[in-house]
Amino acid sequence: MDDFVRNKLTEWKLSDWIEAFEAQEIDEESLYHLDDQEIDQLITKAGPRVKFKDKLKLLKEEKNTTQPQKEAVNTSGQDLPSISERAFQSQMSSDGYGAAVGTSNSYNLGRGSSSVLADNQLDPPGKRKSDHLQSESRKWQPPLKKQYNCAAGSQSETEILSDVKNIMRCVSEGLHGRDKLSAFLKDKIKNLETEKRHLVGVFGKTGAGKSSLINAIINNEGLLPSGSVSACTSVMIKVEATNGSKYEAHIEFITKEDWEDEVQSLKQALEDNDDDDDDGGDDDSLDPDGKLSALYGEEWKERSTHSLMDNKYFIDIPEFRTSKIKILKSDTAERLSEKFVKYTRSESNETEEVKRWYWPLVKCVTVKVPDSDFLDHVTLVDLPGNGDTNRSRDQMWKEFIASCSTVWIVTEMNRAASEREAWEILEDASSLLGNGGECQQIHFICTKSDHEKPDDLNKVKNAVMKEFKKRKTITNHFSEDCFQVFTVSSTEFLKGENVNPDVNEILKLKEILKNLNDAHSETSNYVSGAYGILSLIQGARSGEVVEQKNDVCAVLEQNLSIQLNRVKKAIEDIIKVFEQCLREGVEKSKKSCEKKLKSFLHPSKKTNRAFHMTLKSAVRNDGIQKPKKGKPKNLNMILASYLTESIDEKFRDTFPNNIKCGHFNGAIDAFSLSTDSLIEKYKDVELQLTFLQTEGKKMKTKLNKTILTRKKLIYNSLTETIKDNMKECYKEAAAFTGKGTLKNMRDTIERHVHSKMDMFEEAKYVMLEQLNDLKETVLRTLEKTMKESIEHSLKPEACSLPDVSEHLEVVKKHDDELNGTQDEKK
Template identity: 55%
Template sequence: MDDFVRNKLTEWNLSKWTETFKDQGIDKESLYCLGDQEIADLIPTVGPRSKFKKRLKLLKEEQNTTNPETVESSAQCKQEYEEEDVSAQVCPSTSDTSDKVKRKLDLQDESSQSPARKRPHDDIPGSYSEEIILSDVKNIMRCVKQKLPNEDNKLNNFLKYNIRHLETDKREVVGVFGKTGAGKSSLINAVIGVKNLLPSGSISACTTVMIKVEANMHNSKYEAHIEFITKEEWRDEMWSLFNFLQRNVDEENDQEEDQEEDQEDDDGCEDTEEKLSALYGEGWKNKSSENLMDNRYFKEIPEFLQSKKKILTCESAKELSAKCVKYTRSDSEDEDAKDVKRWYWPLVKCVTVKVPNNKLLQHVTLVDLPGNGDRNKSRDQMWKRVVESCSTVWIVTDINRAASEKEPWDILRDASSHMGNGGECQNIHFICTKSDLIEDSDDLSAAGVRAFILKKNEQAKKKVRQEFSKLNQVKKHFSDECFKVFTVSSKEFLRKKRLQQDDTEIPKLQEFLQDLNDWHSETLNYVSRARGILSLMHGASRREGADIKTDVCKDLEEELKQELDKVRKPIEETFQAFEKCLSEGVEKSKSSCEKDLKSVIHPNKSGSAFHSILKCIVVNNGIHKTQKGTQINLNMKLTSCLTDSIDEKFKETFPNEGKRGPFKGVINMFSLGIEKMIREKREYKDVTLQLIFLRIEEEKIKTKLNEIIRERKKMIYSSLTTTIENTMKECYEEAKEIKGRDSLKNMRDTIVKHVHDSKNIMFEQAKDDMLNQLRDLMLEILETLEETMQESIELSLKTEGVSIPDVTVELEMVKNYYNELMGSPDTESLLW
């Protein structure tokens, strides 16, 4: 927040809201960009909000007179303008909507025969850039919305709602895994072309902090949005940490067996002490957990106490990186961290780093992820949500140990179910870093060095692919086509000394990110849907075709009935197949669960070495992550027969890869045959606009359904483990209270007894819960298809738009923009 905004709020008698504006980082530039929703969020009270909007409008008009550049700059903001302001500046009248734009479009008609568009570009030859097209069409639709009459009827309400919700922004998430030193940070910096954004080198990364990297499309600053766990969550975690340490001391005193060291299965004490020492220094050892919750310990981060995000804003990536160190790293020998007294990473849930105007990140989020979740429940839940939403996963490791190092393959095994059937991952990229490093290269020529490096890279790729082929559990979720290997050198890519740029394969990763952005062309989606709305409005306002509408309705409703039957049949067959698979899984689970249980709670280790591990398992509801990152999940082990029984069918029903889509592609194949009607029934010419609207609505509802299915299938798949975990909670609660002599034996006996007594019920319950969720999804698919398309038919062909304004000019403009983006005239232009 700057003095300009503070002074304006004081001048307008709104100084009460100064802190809110400050917390949200509102400066002079962003003040001019505020739209209705942002203002409502900042000032929820109606009276002061109305005063603010009026004052801001006057301020904009004043600036328009004295400094046109300021208004021109604010006009480029992504946020929606105030409607009153838009009316004054953008929409003086229907005929003036955009005469300048229309004249330019007239000159473009000759270019409509250009090749079909394969990917969006900033500058389409002979046309506007996409950014300008999107801005123009948004302005057109704002004007149209304002022209709608203030009437409460079905058509009017539909139009207002759909214009308001034209914008969609589905971001592609790329998860980046890899241990410290593998080169994750250098890779991300090189791929997005921003040096020093994420720190690397001597800094040891904190394993609990998730870092998201996105584009800042609103200003030219580098920003970090730091999200903390809540104070209540930290209080609970503190109690758990102190309780854990005390239990460990008590058990050590009670154990009669010799204490054997087992570094591989560390009991978590070291990790717990590191976390507390980072935040409080060594003084925590002399205080209670309640004393350590005193507000004085958090005075540097008031946002933590207020449950708000902390926002850091800098001019450069290097400056931001230095400011972020204390929130993202556990320790550092780096220059940026030499004055750090306290490290706040134990309180951080996630850090989102925003890079200004980075095209590769426009619709893509890169996430630097810990290996397999976190002991803190809220961080672990966020980890699962992010991993499940990754459309691509990058697993980063040093090329010299790519095939043999255990950790990257463990990460892939542990996360595969969250990414595959439990997620939406379509691509696994195994990225071998530091590919340019070779020893004894002094005697080789430049060409010899390059040849040697390229040969080594090919050998590494071959070994990695061979290793992947052995992962049977992972391949239940992913085919060989999903798995690709890249060899990169971030330093060589920037240095360009010994290798050609393409040899490092970083350009291939950049091209991949660009393709992800292109799949989500905000401009094309917006323009297409805007055209559908304008087609409905123009068709509804015309008198032609009244006699033929009844016949068209009859044809469409009959087609809808037949298409719903085509959808219903494979969905019902899928349900029956799942029921059969799960029934078989239940029987296998009942017969093998006690053996599976024994493999977890009776490992091949000494009792003293395993005692504290089992204690961690019951304290954390069946899940434990060792110091080395290995995850033990008793709930997933008990569920393994159930998941094995449906994995193949689940992957077939809800594929992440390929174009067929869920339920054997039945959603994507749904069609009312509108194209055929336009092509073959010339008597329907007078209702072409209504049919164009219906065709666009048909595509829109299929997209929406695929998004619903993608999210719901994650819940359905995880429901098996969730049900088992809920059933096991009772025995975990009982086991974690066990202390004293023979506590290890008593904990084991408690768990074994509970599983034995519950096995005839809990696996059936897990089966029923999954089938119920699957049935609900199937019913929702059919109901949504029927209700949405029936409503669209009625709105377009059975509703009279008597008071709908004339949008002839606007429709023509948007149609020309659509043709420009597609690279060719649309169907009805060719037909009619």
Template identity: 55%
Template structure:
């Protein structure tokens, strides 16, 4: 998908007084016009001749590039995925700066059906639109693969910096359940040809094991990462793609690629639950549709009352447990608020006065960029500057463990310490006592399971909003300060920006962190009330529909049965 370029072309762009300092904007302009944009007016730059190759650009629609082979596709998308060589970066026709994303669809590939592989930039992207998308996608990933060279998996700084920087976005602020550290080129040894195949394989496997031990030791040191992920979530692989295809030294299993394939296949197999559910729904609706009218001896009211009593008991039990969770959150967050008040000035001072070998050379530009961009700057090299996350760090640290226990990404307990998973109307236990209502009880059990599954998925999305609210509140509270700091120019700009930010934090610290806590607690309370309300309302309606219909108005599921029948048939064809 391509961006519109008009917002980055000021009407006076060719005026001598105007100079584009924004590299992002300059790169976009050069991608479309080459260097000639500096000599053209805005009206001239909108002439159709510039967009003959990319007419979709003007309407911000997707551009499709169908190809018959992987080689042809690689060649056709090159200009949309690369900046070109250094010599060609100033030439037009290299469109990567204006591309938001590239999606490759491979037809008739059952292996990756329902699974999306996303290749993301190592530590984000300097292009603002792609960086925003990168952060959003990271939060939606169920598994993350970090790829590093086998020969220096620990020495390479970037993979470890990635894990540290995005651990909260993957864990409490995301949905990630697996992090795989993949060491590549496990067979890249210079002297392997001197050994027979068995000895070469033994040598490679020994090196692989040593590498895994080294990486696991390093992972155990990553306290920030361990706050969000258990040992079971972290795995190390040593792979050789070349030997997987050639089989020169290693058996396919020892390249460990089959293990990764199996992992992907298991992700895919999870989708078969859709067919299982629809199949179950189809059977239940068929039974209900074909059931004969039951006798009216008052027993249906007995089972209704029993189910409603069970529902009330379960809801009250859930409320009690959720109130305990709220109390724990309140306690942890209040401790975080007090710690934030005590430490925020020191944390900010460290962020505004980073220790560098080159002193503060270049830092004033990065800080300037940060205040112009809401407190965030992504430099060409080095770590991202995020003043908002720095200021929120004591708050997030205070709640991380409690949050992870309440909303785990992994395991089977589910959200709110498992209270939703444990919810039950005890329909199985009632079948023996009320045999004539077995079909209705089966239906209610199906509704209960469906609702709990839907709610777990919904909570997984909502909990990210709850967690991210801490940083969001602080970010919003800092915006006026950033705007004021961005106005400084000339001599003393760096110190003026520092002073402005520090004064604002000092004046706001008694309310800003308290507001962040209160906002999170409100979102948590709203989420809990929504869960309880939806569960109670839906199950009451299901009980009413299945058991309080008289003999003249039995539940008519003919239309639902027809709809499910069609879905069921389609799923059977594609399975």
């Protein structure tokens, strides 16, 4: 065990588990590769385990986005943290992880702290240091690539973004000083780079027209296989743009270990069907015969699980054996489709000559399409409706669902309002999309609108909207404003003849995707941040106005203290409301869980014979049963339902998926250091204050995104805590075989729930603890980021910086053009 892991556990308030991690020799590298089973073995209590998984997931996201920084050269003899350490500490704080353990005291940026700049310059006799530095900076002037025409509307946002990125790249190259301010500025320039990719999840039952719709959207009929009612998508398919000229399919496989475990489960399910006295039921979600026969034909029936792992079965897919991504390329969509069909279809026409189907081994397929500009920042994801019994596929399914900003529910026109499966898919996913996700828009798309009259289409739309309002499970998470209905005909659109946009609304859907793909937010944020950084550089070159800087510093630090207290009180008031809601939810759960449990264990519309394998499948899958058809059943969500219902409305108001509405009832957005009024009073430090304006805006944007990620984990912690408490009885119930298995499973589950009534209180505690952790993250991020910015803006020591006045003028005009001079910057 290394210091990194020990420090992380200490930072996360999980010191009690250091010994367990040390005994298993968990170091930094292995920490990132822990799976759920290994975590369960290391941390045996549900509360700390949920907290650890939450923190580890965020740490992995941080690791994937943070790039190594160059270290600063320190010639002062002081023990200063390196640039990479400071970048890491700053990034960790702004993303919600807190300052890294072991930060040097010299990095304390509060008022009156020691200087953070080292004096690395020697002045000639009789020459002031500032003159020397100004002279040195003139040796390097970053050239303007071209003369920019900044008249309104003269450049597209793409051109503006490209121009400003070129400027900032050039400026960064000119910051080759060894002082801390230069390192700080280089980090700020690097952190301007952000990219938001919007996920659009596409759901619908087999034959509803999902693949045809996606083909029509990208204007290519032959990309995704469609047209066969018997053929359905068995794996997740992502469709996005590529910069290359060829069509590509990137195929990601599950691990060989995962497949071996699944084969064992499939074979065991078949044995249970054959041996148990209560066997029966045709809704077993494992579909063992279908999966095993697709890959092995009839051979699997006579072979052991171990022998079915022989490499001869995977000779055509060496990537599966080596855990690599298989890449297929073709000049045409049709040819690529022929190549990857065996990796995506769960059933085939008898006329198709495919010897071996590999879809049971596939985790996800990413199809990359050339010449699709509107997919540069948008990914369409064709999703199975119920997730998957394979753990890794199901985990990816949940992550995709929770990350969708828009969802399309695809169903046929003639039964749009009454199509049970479409509504069940939406109901089942609503908590993952809403309070447990970040979905902002639901589009209910009625396909096959060929030759329909506008009046008839309006009747269908009204009927669908009426049905939406009846679905309380959905409306708990989404308002009417989030729901829209569209009518389309993919066939007619691809023909390209006489398309009536009022009847066939594919063009409207394409426009929605173009708006999602619009880089305005990215461009605006980048240009605004660049304007602030250039202002700081130019301001730092100006003459010393020590008295004004000290005065402004004092005011800013006082404002910061006042604002932090306001944010703290606002969040604490909200947490108190959640505590009261959860207290009521706990009491209701204790009183009514027996009724909920009975409805799951003794369904009125099923015989014992039919229910036996349904329950067997559920206990094998941690309480979750996913039928091939119909609505999944999740006992953990059923038991947690009173808890989640108690907070649903308040949670949606507190953490809206549209972050423009403001998290914590707008408390974050209201945070302000009142720099506008200070600029009016202290003109000599206007440039530094401008940097603080833009830095505050950027910080709040990033913090709101962090909150959006964290709130998903917080909401889902209720169900996860219940699931962790139920795992023991699921394992016990799954072990029963032979006569009386159904009764034994029921009795085991009932007995366990009755003895675990404190799990509802524990779920409440875990959620409140995570809310308090989020509060501390928010306050720490606001304080650390703004203190650091104030310090570098108004308390720097002398250093060598380039003259960026021309660049500043250009970027300011771009910023005004994008945001309007009337925008008030906080």
